[in-house]
Amino acid sequence: MSSSEVQLRQLLSHGLPAVNxxxxxxxQVQGLTGESWRIEGDGIHLLARQQTKDKYALGVSRCREGSVLKQAGQGIGPQVLLQTPGWLILEWLAGDKVSDSVFLAFNETGKLAALIVQLHQQPLSGYRLNLQGQFARYWQQLDRRRLTPTWLxxxxxxxxxxxxQPLMLAPLHMDIHSGNLLVQGQRLRLIDWEYAADGDIALELAALFRANQFSPAAQQSFLRHYVRQGYAGLPQLLAQVQRWLPWVDYLMLMWFEVRWQQSGDRAFLRWGDALYRRFCLPFHTQAT
Structure with missing residues (x-):
């Protein structure tokens, strides 16, 4: 039995005494940003997410995650059962996993936009997303051998x-992709709220488009559905998404670099290679 499991069992016995x-x-549940714990027993289905140094280095706060879920995740994400400085205990959400093709189909039908509109209409959590704070944190962890004067x-x-300047502040998930989407009957649910915080709705959409490599047609389809139910000004929203795209690209580059430092897995460098080349080329070759 690992020390984390021992610690977790003690935490549950004191914090959730009704759970035997x-x-x-x-x-262990493996994911891109590390491990969580799935707990299964007679009538017990829980997910335990630990606050670790690596998670902190990536900007993950279980305190923030739990607070956003309590405030904005009702009916969208998992229920928070116990929250401590070191752990977040959630219900384990059951549901059907979503393939990339089904994810794109949900975009075409408007189901994806409806889910994100529902999230963006929830109350603010009080935790404002600080991208520049993330950039400063990530900068301290980069491999100095890969830095260039242009990157500086x-x-x-x-x-x-x-x-x-935000068009509209709302709770953001900031990691929406097929792997974080579940189907429960007629409902869609979101899991993995590690990076959730309050921010501009257009930032969420820019991150959605970039992370899922949406084509221009897929972006137009999403925005068409989104403005019917959410923010009504399509030209303003589209222009704001474009303003956020460089910020999202830079955030993704930094995240890939830090994950490579943490894991030693060169796949993170391959995934970030195009971004690395873009941001490390001389400024005069960059698109304005």
Whole structure:
């Protein structure tokens, strides 16, 4: 039995005494940002998410995650059962996994937009997303051998310039893709709220488009459905998404680099290679 499992069993016995973990099976859940624990037993289906140094280095706060879920995740994400400085205990959401093709189909039918509109209409959590704070944290963890003078200049650009003024503040998930979507009957549910916080709705959409490599047609389809139910000004929303795209690209580059440092897995470098080339080329070759 690992030390984390021992710690987790003690936490549950004190924090959730009604949950009898005797005979429960504890198994690690692997993901891009590390491990969580699935707890299964007689009538018990839980997910335990630990606050670790690596998670903190990536900007993950279980305190923020739990608060956003409590405030904005009702009916969209999992229920929070217990929250401590070191752990977040959630219900384990059951449902059908979503393939990339089904994810794109949900975009075409408007189901994806409806889910995100529902999220964006929830009350604010009080935790404002701070991209520049993320950039500063990530910068300290980069491999100095990969830094270039041009990259330093980009860091200065993003740190010294103000982010776009929000069109509308709302709770954001900030990691919406097929792997974080579940189907429960007629409902869609979102899991993995590690990066959730309050921010501009257009930032969420820029991250959605980039992370899922939406084609221009897929972006137009999403926005058409979104403005019918959410923010009504399509030209303003489209222009705001475009303003956020460089910020999202830079965030993704930094995240890939930090994950490579943490894991040693060069797949993160391959995934970020196009971004690396873009931001490390001389400024005069960059698109304005």
């Amino acid at each position: 973990t005797a005979g429960c099976r504890f198994s 200049r980009w860091q200065q650009v993003f740190m010294q310039n103000r982010p776009p």
